[in-house]
Amino acid sequence: MPDVLLRGGCVVDANGDRLADVLVRGSEVSAVGKGLLAPQGALVLDVDGCTVSPGLVDLHAHLREPGAEESECVETGTRAAALGGYTAVVVMPNTDPPIDSASMVREMHELRSKSLVEMAVAGAITVGRRGEALAPIGEMASLGVTIFTDDGAGVQDGGLLRAAMEYATGIGVTIAEHCEDASLAAGGAMHEGGWSSVLGLPGAPAVAEEVMVARDLALARVAGARLHLMHLSTAGSIDLVRRARADGVQATAEVSPHHLSLTDEALVSYDTNLKMSPPLRSGGDVDALRAGLVDGVVDAIATDHAPHPAESKEVPFIDAANGVLGLETALALALTMLAGTGAGRRAGRPPGRRSGAGAPACDGPPSSADRLTTYRGAAPASRALSIREVLAVMSWNPARIASLGNTQGGPIVPGAPANICVFDASSSWVVDPARFASRSRNTPFGGWDLTGKVVHTICAGEPVVLYGEAQR
Ligand SMILES: [Zn+2]
Numbered sequence: 001m002p003d004v005l006l007r008g009g010c011v012v013d014a015n016g017d018r019l020a021d022v023l024v025r026g027s028e029v030s031a032v033g034k035g036l037l038a039p040q041g042a043l044v045l046d047v048d049g050c051t052v053s054p055g056l057v058d059l060h061a062h063l064r065e066p067g068a069e070e071s072e073c074v075e076t077g078t079r080a081a082a083l084g085g086y087t088a089v090v091v092m093p094n095t096d097p098p099i100d101s102a103s104m105v106r107e108m109h110e111l112r113s114k115s116l117v118e119m120a121v122a123g124a125i126t127v128g129r130r131g132e133a134l135a136p137i138g139e140m141a142s143l144g145v146t147i148f149t150d151d152g153a154g155v156q157d158g159g160l161l162r163a164a165m166e167y168a169t170g171i172g173v174t175i176a177e178h179c180e181d182a183s184l185a186a187g188g189a190m191h192e193g194g195w196s197s198v199l200g201l202p203g204a205p206a207v208a209e210e211v212m213v214a215r216d217l218a219l220a221r222v223a224g225a226r227l228h229l230m231h232l233s234t235a236g237s238i239d240l241v242r243r244a245r246a247d248g249v250q251a252t253a254e255v256s257p258h259h260l261s262l263t264d265e266a267l268v269s270y271d272t273n274l275k276m277s278p279p280l281r282s283g284g285d286v287d288a289l290r291a292g293l294v295d296g297v298v299d300a301i302a303t304d305h306a307p308h309p310a311e312s313k314e315v316p317f318i319d320a321a322n323g324v325l326g327l328e329t330a331l332a333l334a335l336t337m338l339a340g341t342g343a344g345r346r347a348g349r350p351p352g353r354r355s356g357a358g359a360p361a362c363d364g365p366p367s368s369a370d371r372l373t374t375y376r377g378a379a380p381a382s383r384a385l386s387i388r389e390v391l392a393v394m395s396w397n398p399a400r401i402a403s404l405g406n407t408q409g410g411p412i413v414p415g416a417p418a419n420i421c422v423f424d425a426s427s428s429w430v431v432d433p434a435r436f437a438s439r440s441r442n443t444p445f446g447g448w449d450l451t452g453k454v455v456h457t458i459c460a461g462e463p464v465v466l467y468g469e470a471q472r
Pocket of ligand 1: 151152153178230231277278
């Protein structure tokens with residue numbers, strides 16, 4: 001592996017923002033500072049005008065291997081991740097067979113040889129994800145698994161979840177829940193509200209999520225457990241987390257890019273790429289998710305990258321599979337929708353090259369709520385996020401939640417593992433699903449004009465993405 005010198009970028013990490021070159025040697029950052037000299041043979045990348053940050057960490061990716069490789073596999077999914085600026089992903093256990101035993105965890109660990117980024121494995125809470133009996137959580141934890149979830153469904157049996165939490169607390173691992181009461185959500189194809197009445201589609205009510213969030217927070221309190229709440233989608237859920245955290249419950253929360261960018265009104269198109277679980281909610285819910293990011297109740301943006309082949313989406317809306325791709329669009333959506341990078345952009349500027357009298361790299365884009373990209377049916381968040389705040393919820397917070405802090409999300413300083421994302425926050429591009437590295441195409445964002453483009457991704461010192469192109 002050649003040395004890599006990132007010259008002229010703005011380094012943004014938990015320590016702050018500063019103009020500095022970054023030299024990567026082997027798998028580590030070896031120097032950070034102005035005017036660094038390139039060692040002989042080094043790959044020198046001019047990143048003037050770009051942000052140089054710790055790599056992104058996704059807490060919630062479905063890579064479909066084993067069992068549904070026609071949708072995605074570890075190689076294509078992690079290539080999509082790298083192109084999206086991710087240097088680590090946590091893969092969900094709802095594979096076929098599910099990851100509910102030590103032998104399945106070992107099998108997944110063998111697949112790491114095909115991964116372009118660091119791949120952490122989440123284990124199931126219950127055997128077969130059937131919600132009936134606890135899976136061997138301790139055996140999986142002894143192989144390094146730190147997050148357990150039946151994602152795709154929540155554990156419906158409160159007694160069983162309490163037992164899982166008590167066990168998890170004893171061995172220091174996290175229980176992550178897909179919060180949905182199956183009886184309340186039964187048959188729902190979209191959010192229950194005015195638009196489901198207008199469109200004539202059966203609804204899944206907000207309360208189906210909120211009763212489980214409330215139950216799980218209450219159980220986490222009595223068990224002293226570390227609870228992570230996945231893809232929260234309603235204002236009521238955010239409110240419950242806010243109050244429980246103020247009360248000392250150890251809960252963390254994630255939201256997904258699509259729930260931050262779209263409302264149920266978008267379903268007037270009956271586009272099956274808008275079908276997901278939990279469903280797109282109302283404008284008021286989107287406002288609450290954004291407010292949760294602003295005030296820190298929401299810790300992370302996680303993609304819930306859920307690839308599906310065309311045939312499972314090219315069916316009537318009510319029959320379509322749930323899920324949406326996320327890895328290749330998440331950062332740009334967050335920057336465009338939350339940080340207001342779309343304001344005042346110049347179309348067509350190639351990524352990584354400063355255009356004449358552009359803004360100084362470390363100043364970031366203008367940030368004011370009225371310049372945020374809005375969507376039909378909702379008002380913009382109370383204020384825009386800074387680029388560093390976006391990175392906190394996409395890199396170092398998720399790294400901490402996934403217990404990946406030793407390798408991911410840390411400040412870019414000499415001696416740190418070289419997991420780095422370089423992006424141009426002011427470069428605009430049009431989403432073209434045909435160009436995705438993912439094996440699937442199920443995105444509702446095709447044709448969207450986004451601002452913020454990943455230029456280079458370095459994983460453990462290896463440039464796996466250069467100039468927006470995957471290197472393997
Ligand atoms: Zn889920």
